[in-house]
Amino acid sequence: MKELWELISGLEVPDLILCAAAVLILDLFAISIIFAANRESRLCQKRWEKVGSGVALRFQDVSYPLSADEILLGRHISADIRLADPSVSRYHAVMTVTGGIWSITDLGSKSGTFVNERQVQHAKLIPGDVIRLGSVQLLVTDHAGGASAHRKPPQKKSAPKKAAAPKRAAVRKTQPQKKGGRKHV
Amino acid sequence: MYKNGLSYAGVVSLLLLTHASMLGIVLVRGNYESPKDLIMLACAVLGLDLVGIIASLCYRQMTYTLDLMLLGILNMSLIFQSCFGGVHLSVKFLITCVASLISCEIGFLLTRNHEWIRHQKKYIYLVIGILIACILLFTGGRSMWITFKGFSIQPSEFIKPCYILVCAASIVELHKKIKVTFFYVSPDTLCVLGATLVIFGLQWWCRDLGSLPTFAAVFACAVVCRFCYPRAKISKTWIAVAAVCGVLVLLAAWKLAPAYVQERLHVDIWADQYGSGYQQCQALIGIARGGWLGLGPGQGNLHKVFAYESDIVFSTICEEWGLLYAGIAVLIVLIMLTTVLMNPPKSYYHATMTAGIVAAFVAQMSLNIFGSCNLIPFTGVTLPFISQGGSSLVTCGFMVGMLKAGQSPLFRHKAEKLREDAAAELPSLPFLHKKNSRKSLGNTPQNRRPKV
Numbered sequence: 001m002k003e004l005w006e007l008i009s010g011l012e013v014p015d016l017i018l019c020a021a022a023v024l025i026l027d028l029f030a031i032s033i034i035f036a037a038n039r040e041s042r043l044c045q046k047r048w049e050k051v052g053s054g055v056a057l058r059f060q061d062v063s064y065p066l067s068a069d070e071i072l073l074g075r076h077i078s079a080d081i082r083l084a085d086p087s088v089s090r091y092h093a094v095m096t097v098t099g100g101i102w103s104i105t106d107l108g109s110k111s112g113t114f115v116n117e118r119q120v121q122h123a124k125l126i127p128g129d130v131i132r133l134g135s136v137q138l139l140v141t142d143h144a145g146g147a148s149a150h151r152k153p154p155q156k157k158s159a160p161k162k163a164a165a166p167k168r169a170a171v172r173k174t175q176p177q178k179k180g181g182r183k184h185v
Numbered sequence: 186m187y188k189n190g191l192s193y194a195g196v197v198s199l200l201l202l203t204h205a206s207m208l209g210i211v212l213v214r215g216n217y218e219s220p221k222d223l224i225m226l227a228c229a230v231l232g233l234d235l236v237g238i239i240a241s242l243c244y245r246q247m248t249y250t251l252d253l254m255l256l257g258i259l260n261m262s263l264i265f266q267s268c269f270g271g272v273h274l275s276v277k278f279l280i281t282c283v284a285s286l287i288s289c290e291i292g293f294l295l296t297r298n299h300e301w302i303r304h305q306k307k308y309i310y311l312v313i314g315i316l317i318a319c320i321l322l323f324t325g326g327r328s329m330w331i332t333f334k335g336f337s338i339q340p341s342e343f344i345k346p347c348y349i350l351v352c353a354a355s356i357v358e359l360h361k362k363i364k365v366t367f368f369y370v371s372p373d374t375l376c377v378l379g380a381t382l383v384i385f386g387l388q389w390w391c392r393d394l395g396s397l398p399t400f401a402a403v404f405a406c407a408v409v410c411r412f413c414y415p416r417a418k419i420s421k422t423w424i425a426v427a428a429v430c431g432v433l434v435l436l437a438a439w440k441l442a443p444a445y446v447q448e449r450l451h452v453d454i455w456a457d458q459y460g461s462g463y464q465q466c467q468a469l470i471g472i473a474r475g476g477w478l479g480l481g482p483g484q485g486n487l488h489k490v491f492a493y494e495s496d497i498v499f500s501t502i503c504e505e506w507g508l509l510y511a512g513i514a515v516l517i518v519l520i521m522l523t524t525v526l527m528n529p530p531k532s533y534y535h536a537t538m539t540a541g542i543v544a545a546f547v548a549q550m551s552l553n554i555f556g557s558c559n560l561i562p563f564t565g566v567t568l569p570f571i572s573q574g575g576s577s578l579v580t581c582g583f584m585v586g587m588l589k590a591g592q593s594p595l596f597r598h599k600a601e602k603l604r605e606d607a608a609a610e611l612p613s614l615p616f617l618h619k620k621n622s623r624k625s626l627g628n629t630p631q632n633r634r635p636k637v
Contacts, residue, residue: 029517
């Protein structure tokens with residue numbers, strides 16, 4: 001045993017090769033971690049869609065997946081779903097999810113928040129509900145546009161100027177998604 | 186549970202291989218007296234790896250990369266620390282590593298539910314208050330250390346995660362405002378500002394100015410997250426006022442800094458090699474002596490310099506393991522912090538928490554590494570995960586647990602109860618009653634919703 005140990009410790013492995021091998025393994029570990037983290041992020045996204053019940057908002061054939069637990073609807077530039085219509089308040093309403101159920105809360109807007117033409121301060125939402133903020137109507141759908149199977153898409157009361165692209169915050173990304181585009185799993 | 190078991194096995198194999206290769210370097214190039222020391226070190230490192238991996242598989246979570254990276258970094262640090270001045274297993278550091286891993290799991294479990302933590306804010310403030318009281322009562326003068334029978338802890342380290350938590354947990358209450366004289370202010374913001382002033386004042390009074398930039402970085406992140414939070418309705422005027430106040434505070438701190446800090450800001454270390462510039466000179470000489478590949482584990486001389494295992498640990502590693510290996514070890518810590526960007530948090534609470542933790546780690550690492558290299562004034566803060574220090578490592582573990590909570594948050598609390606309530610209220614929900622959805626579709630949506 002002692003002789004074997006002396007043999008091992010007496011081996012002259014060039015330092016460069018030894019260190020290069022160790023550094024290479026460390027690099028491989030780092031790279032594999034990055035790939036694993038990327039895979040996990042997709043897994044977390046799928047889980048989030050389960051948590052959020054895969055609900056989205058549709059406005060003029062553009063679908064906005066609700067990608068965070070709190071979504072601000074309003075005219076302000078910082079809103080997650082920005083509705084550039086004068087009848088919409090800057091901070092009009094906020095949508096939140098708890099236990100897989102989305103709800104909407106009015107933030108003291110001037111023109112009020114209506115769910116299925118009933119004015120509400122706070123209301124739970126399900127796919128197929130129609131939200132009206134001022135003169136802008138939004139349809140609550142699932143990601144696959146499932147609500148259209150239950151109800152017809154709402155007609156706009158008066159066309160707003162333009163639904164601006166949602167804000168890309170550091171926290172969340174509410175990407176608009178064309179109907180019939182790539183489905184979220 | 187992680188779905189792709191093969192990939193997970195691959196990462197685990199590389200983790201074990203990484204530590205095995207480090208032990209191989211110690212075997213060939215290390216300075217050890219008997220093989221027993223090396224065998225003990227190998228058993229401790231590989232044993233901790235296996236225990237950590239098995240423990241992390243014991244309960245279900247969405248992310249394992251942070252667990253694996255923490256395990257990897259802690260065991261790398263164990264090897265580094267055990268080799269300074271000759272190879273021997275550092276039992277103290279091993280115990281600290283175990284405490285850090287346990288602390289990570291506690292941090293994860295405590296902070297993953299944003300609704301629950303929001304209701305525990307008063308207890309977090311209470312913990313901060315107790316820690317501050319401990320510092321004032323038991324440290325014995327203007328110090329941050331409590332020493333008891335040869336065992337010392339630094340309570341100010343534990344304030345860091347608590348402070349990050351109050352910054353994060355209070356963000357969702359920003360829209361609740363009360364009128365104070367002429368202004369509408371959020372009570373939670375006032376509480377956070379109060380806590381910030383108390384903590385900063387304590388740091389200033391205890392002359393622990395090295396930790397101030399870390400807290401300042403967390404505070405800055407919390408402020409930026411508040412500006413980004415739409416419901417806060419913070420106007421541009423307030424943002425401008427905050428920016429001006431920040432600049433004024435920085436200028437005042439620069440002018441009012443104590444004499445020894447002013448001296449460190451302008452010291453020429455080479456002109457005062459055996460005085461106030463001694464540590465930095467030795468650290469730089471050590472880095473140069475180590476070169477790219479290092480002198481070999483346990484072959485360096487920096488272990489004779491004060492705080493070689495904490496404040497100038499980067500230089501000690503550079504000397505023994507080489508700049509290449511030390512750089513990659515630091516890179517691993519940075520990769521751990523950047524993996525959280527791949528999966529953006531789903532709530533402002535988790536986002537603020539994640540941003541605060543990343544800012545704290547980056548600030549602390551910058552202070553340590555750049556301070557050792559004489560690029561900025563030497564502050565004497567520890568290098569996260571690598572420096573010796575029980576309080577620091579346990580806090581780092583807890584903060585990694587908080588990062589993990591941001592990656593694997595709990596949103597479905599009491600989900601079943603809520604679903605039942607919703608089902609009672611809205612019997613037609615197709616996604617709640619999949620079996621009965623066809624029946625319910627026919628009547629209730631029309632009953633409930635007017636035509637538009």
